[in-house]
Amino acid sequence: MVNLKEVSALIHQRRSIFPATYTGELIADELIHQILANANQAPSHKHTEPWRFHVISGDAREALAAFFQETY
Numbered sequence: 599m600v601n602l603k604e605v606s607a608l609i610h611q612r613r614s615i616f617p618a619t620y621t622g623e624l625i626a627d628e629l630i631h632q633i634l635a636n637a638n639q640a641p642s643h644k645h646t647e648p649w650r651f652h653v654i655s656g657d658a659r660e661a662l663a664a665f666f667q668e669t670y
Contacts, residue, residue, distance in 0.1 A: 634651050642649065654662055 630653055634653075637651070638649050640649070
């Protein structure tokens with residue numbers, strides 16, 4: 599059973615995170631998968647799910663950063 603008090607607390611404590619506050623700490627793949635699975639359940643305009651996500655990490659992240667630096 600969902601505890602409404604806990605859900606309400608989570609909603610009220612949610613804050614945006616901006617690049618200036620990134621720590622560089624790695625996030626476990628299992629946690630990323632769970633977050634994205636939860637995000638897939640988020641409402642969307644006229645229920646046009648599924649959402650599509652791309653996780654870029656490691657060498658691919660460095661390559662993407664280099665591409666953006668060269669392009670923009």
